[in-house]
Each structure stands twice: as C-alpha cells, then as structure tokens.
Amino acid sequence: MPGDVVSILIAAIISWILFVSIDLIFGLPKTGGVSGAREIAGEIEREGGSLHGGYMMGNIVCSPDASAGTLLAACGVYIAGIPGGLAAAVLVYVGNRICYDRGYAGTTGALAATFLIYGFTTIGFSAAHFIAGMVIAILTIQGISHTHASRLLSRLWGWRS
C-alpha cells in the first residue's frame, strides 16, 4: 500500500507535466477558444488572478484538452491496453469537434499519454495509478485556488512565448 501511494503521487507529477506542457505547446493560454472560456478568464482576473492562465483554465473547462486526453487515455490503457488508449484518443477527437474546438491538444495529449502510460506499466506502475494521478493533477489546477493556479500558468506561458 505505501508503494501505491508513492506511485500515485509520481503518476500525478508526470501527468501534470505532460498535460501542462502539451497545452502550452498548443497555445491554450493565448486566448479563449470560445466566448465562455474568455468569460471564465475574465472572472478569474477580476478575483485577482492572471488573464492568460485564466484563458487556459477556461479552455480546459469548455473543451476536452490534453488533461482530458490524459485521463481518458489512462482509462483506456487500464481497461484494454494500447488499443483502449487509441480508442480514447478517437473519442477525444470527436469530443473536441462536438465542443466547437478546432484544436488538436486533446487528441495529441491522449496519444502521447497512451504510449507514456503503457511504458510506465512495463516498469511496475499500473494505469490505475495514472487515473488517480490525473485526478490529483487537475485538482491542483482547477480545484484549489484559481488565483494562484492562473498566475502559475501565466508564468509558464511567459517562458514559452
């Protein structure tokens, strides 16, 4: 059991780095993809947060991005191995189009996560660790302090741009 707790925490850190870096590469903090994402960013900024981090959080809420791709790929790998992860990537692609999102962050995240998680299952991790880890990772961005999370994401975006 202590091994599982440590594995979940390591999986959380890996998932966090994976989805934040893919979202930054695809430029999610640049602007809100839909008007709702811009509205959420504006609200976070009014509360003392940072606008570009808010855009990224708004985009995560409004369309399946790399974080959703990582979670669904982890679910897919847990249930059916690599074919399950690839099926999740297809479903994320369809989900992006349903949500009026023309980007490929979600699909790329799901494909990258599928192979990454499968790789980690060969060295003693379970895909279940990554499901719990991804839920912890999204909690740190969206569920603790919107003000601080948006400032952190803006700082990372500043380094990238």
Add this chain to the structure above:
Amino acid sequence: MEVITTQEIAILVCAAIGVISAVRVIAERNTMKKLPFLNVLSFAIAGSLALLLPDPLTILAAAAYFVGTTLESNAIASSYAGGPKNDE
C-alpha cells in the same frame, strides 16, 4: 488485516476528490467560478467509472459522460458571455 488493492486506493482517491469538489461547487456563489470545480468533479467521476467497471464499453461511457459535461459547461459559460454570436 485486509489488504487494500491498487484499484481500491485509486477509487478512494477519485471518490475523495469528487466529494471535495462537489462541496466546493455547492459552496461557491459565482456561477462562472463553479465551472472549474465542476470540471474536477467530472474528472473524478469519469476516472471512478473506469476503475469500478473495467469493461471495453466503459471507455465509451466515460468519454461520453466527460464530453457531455464539458459541452454543458461550455454552453453555460457561453450563454453567460452573451451566446455564440460573440464567437468570431
């Protein structure tokens, strides 16, 4: 003493985070700020679904559930922002 399996620990983590975010959705007064907490709740539920029901169809169910809640959040946020006519 009963040994807790990996799957059970993962479910416990997802369920605990789901309950915390559900409480925060209820406690938050501002609708726009409820949505990120709702997003965490959707992650926790989609993860729990896959862990509780390891069946190929669960991938479809979890993705359909997740995309559905995302679309609803998108619709709520967009209608607060004045509707799709404000999208370029």
